Amino acid sequence: MNPTYRNRHRTAQAALAGALALLLAATGCSSKAESGDDSGKAADGLRTGPGVDADTIRLGALTDLTGPYATLGKSIVQAQQMWADEVNADGGICDRTVEIVVKDHGYDVQKAVTAYADIAPGVVALPQVIGSPVVAALLDDIERDMMLTFPQAWAASLLGKDAIQVLGTTYDVDMIAAVEFLTRTKGLKKGDTIGHVYFEGDYGANALEGSEWAAGKAGLKVAGQKIQATDTDLSAQVSALRKEGVKAVLISAGPAQTASLVGVAASRGLKVPVVSSAPGFAPQLMKTPAAPALAAMLNIVSAAPAVSSDLPGVRRMVASYQKKYPKSPVDSGVLSGYNAAQLMGADLKAACEAGGLTREDVVQAHRAQTNADTGLGTPQNFSDVDRPASVETYVLKPDAKAVGGVVNVEDAHAAEGVEEYLSAR
C-alpha cells in the first residue's frame, strides 16, 4: 500500500514538473510573445497602427441587429456598407480598400464589451456604436485606445472626449430649437405650460435640460413626465398633461411612445402641437392607426434633413440605397449612417495626406476639420471637443407619402438662444 502511495506521489510530481516545463517551452512560441509593437511603417512610408496594413483599412461597427434598435442598426450597417463599396469601387482610401467589421451586440452591455475587446486590436476607428449604455460602458476603453468613435447617441455628456464625436446637434440643443419653434409658429406665449415626456436616463435628462432652459427664457412652464423605455401606453401621461392644461407637448422617447402619446392625445381631444426629438420617430409609424393624428399634430426637430429633402447629396444617396437594397425602408438611420461613414472617410483621407493612419493620426485629422460638409445636411465643426459639432436644426413633419415618411418644414437654422445656452453651460 505504501509503495503505491509513493508511486502515485511521484507521478503527480512528474506531471506537475512536466506541465511547468511545457508551459515554459510553449510560451516561447506563443504568438502573443512575439507580437510586440503593432505600429510601424508600411511599405509606402505611411505610419500605420492597428487596423491598417498594406492594402486594407478596417473599421469597426458595434451595432444592434437583434435587439430593440434592430431596424436602426440594419439601416446604418447597410448604408455604411454601401459607402464602403462605393469608396472601394473608386480605388479605396490611401490606396487601401476599406472593410467594415460588424459586430452585433443585441443591446447587451456584456456582449458589447467583449465584442469591443474582440475587434479593437484589428480596427482603426468605429464609425458606428449603437446603444447609450454600450457607449457609456466603453467610454474609458475608447479614450484609452484613442479610437475615433461616432456613437449613434446624442447626449451632451458625451462631449468633451477627444476620441468620441457626437455628430450634429445634442438633445438639449434640439429641444431648445423645439421650444423656439413652438413659440415662433404655434403662438405660445408667456405663462403657458408645455409638457415634456422623456425617457429616464441620458437621452431624456439631456433633452429636459434644454427644454427647461429654453422655457425659462421664454417665460413658459415645463411639466415633465418621466417614462421608462418599456412604457408603451402613455394614457396616464396624457391625462396628467391634460390636467396641467398644456398648450404643447415635447417628447424625447422612442417611436412607440410618440405614436401612443399622439394617438391617445388626439382621441381624448388634447389637440396640441407635439414636437419630438429625432429618435422619437420612425417611418413605420405612418403605417399605424396613429398616422392621421401624427400627420396633423407632430413635428420633429433633427440635425439631419428629411430623407425626402431635395438636397442633391441626399437624393443621390437615397437613389443608390434604393437600388442596392430595394426591400429596405429608407429611414433617418440610413442618412445618419451614411453621413457618419462619409465623415470618417474624410478623416481617413486627411490623415493619410498628413502621412499617418495610426489611431492618433485619425483623431488628430478629425479634430482639424472645421467645416466638414458631406452634402447631407449642415457643415460640422469638430475642432472644439466641448461643443456640439453643429447647432443648426431642421424641423420636419410626418408625411406618409414621402420617402422615409417625413418632409422638411423648416430648413436648417440655429435657434435663438442656443449660443447663449452653450456659453452658459
Place this chain on the structure above:
Amino acid sequence: MSDRPLAALTRRRASLPLLAVVLCLPPFYLDAFWLRIGLFSMAAAIGAVGLALLSGTAGQLSLGHAFFLAVGAYGYAWLAGEPGPGLPPALAALLAVLLAGTAGGLFSPVAARVKGIYLGIATLALVFLGHHVLLTADSVTGGFNGRSVPPLTLGGFTFAGSDPELTVLGVPFGAEERLWFLGLALFAFTWCTARGLLRGRPGRALAALRDSETAAAVMGVDVARHRSAAFVVSSMYAGLAGVLLALAFRRVVPDYFSLALSVDYLAMIVIGGLGSVSGAVAGAVFVTALPLLMTRYADQLPLVTAPGSAEGTVGPTEAARYLYGAAIVLVLLYAPDGLHGLARRTRDRVRRRRTRTSAPDTAVPASPQPAAPARPKEHTP
C-alpha cells in the same frame, strides 16, 4: 480495498496542481477577447456560488442577486474613486464586499419572514429599487453613464495596462492578463470557503432547513439566524463578484444590473445543479461564456450570414440565441440534476466499467461529496 479512497485522494491531489497550471496558461496565449470572457466567467462563478448557497442549499429563492452585485461593483467604484472617499483600492474592495453583506443583512428580516416564491418576488423589488437608485443618485453612481472603475492596486502593483510595465516570458502583461490572476485567486478563495461552509455544520444546517424547517428546528438549528446568515454570506459573494466584474468592465453602468442578470444567475445554478459549488461554477461558465462564444463564432456555421447582410437570413447573434436555447433545453432534458449531476454520473459509469474489468467486488463508488446530492426541491410551503 482500503487503498481505493487513498488512491482517489492522491489522484485528486495530483490533478489539483495540474488544474491550477492549466488555469494559469491562458494569459500567455489567448488575446483580450478570450481573457475577458474568462474574467466574466470567473466573476459569474463567484456570484453563482453565493446564489447556490442561498437558493440551492438554503432553499431561499432570490431574484435580487443583481442588486447585490451592483452594490459590490458600485461600492468599490465609489469608495476607491473620485468623487468619493478615494480610499486605497484594496481596502475599498474589502469594504465593498462588506457593504454588500450589510445590504444582505438589512434585507434578511424580510427573508426571514417570507419564503419560496414570495421571497423571490420580494427580492425582485430590490432589483428595481437598485436600478432606480443607480440612475438617479448621480453624485454616487454617475447616473445613466455610470462611472469608471479605478484599477486595483496591491502594494504598488496595479492591475491595469501599466505601472509597472510587466513582461512575463516575453508576453506583455496588460490589464486583462493581470486581472486573470486576480480573478483566479478570488475564485480559489471562493471555492475553498464555500466548500468549507457547505461541508461543515453550517452547510448541513442549511440543507436541513431547506428540507424541513420544523425538523431542522427540532434538531437544534437556529432557524432565523441561519436563514439570515445565508443571505448575508450569499450577498458577500455577490459583492465580491461585483468588484471583479467592475474591474473587468472598467466602467459600471446601471443597465447591466437589471432583472435579466438576476435571471441569468438563477439559470446558472439550475443548469449547474442546485446545491453544489462545482455545479454553480460549471453553470456560471455555461451561461456566461457560451452565448459570447457562440455569437463570436456562429458566422462559421453553414447558413449563417455576416451581420446585416441581407433580408430574411439568420445572423450570428440570432443563430447563437437558437443554439444557446437548444443547449439549455438539452441540459435540462438529459441532466435534470444539472451539469454537476451529469459529471458525477459519467464519472461513476467510467469507474464502474473500469472496476468491472479488473475486480468486480470493488464496485463501491466513492461518493465525491459527503453531503447528499441536493434534491431539486423548489419550495417548502
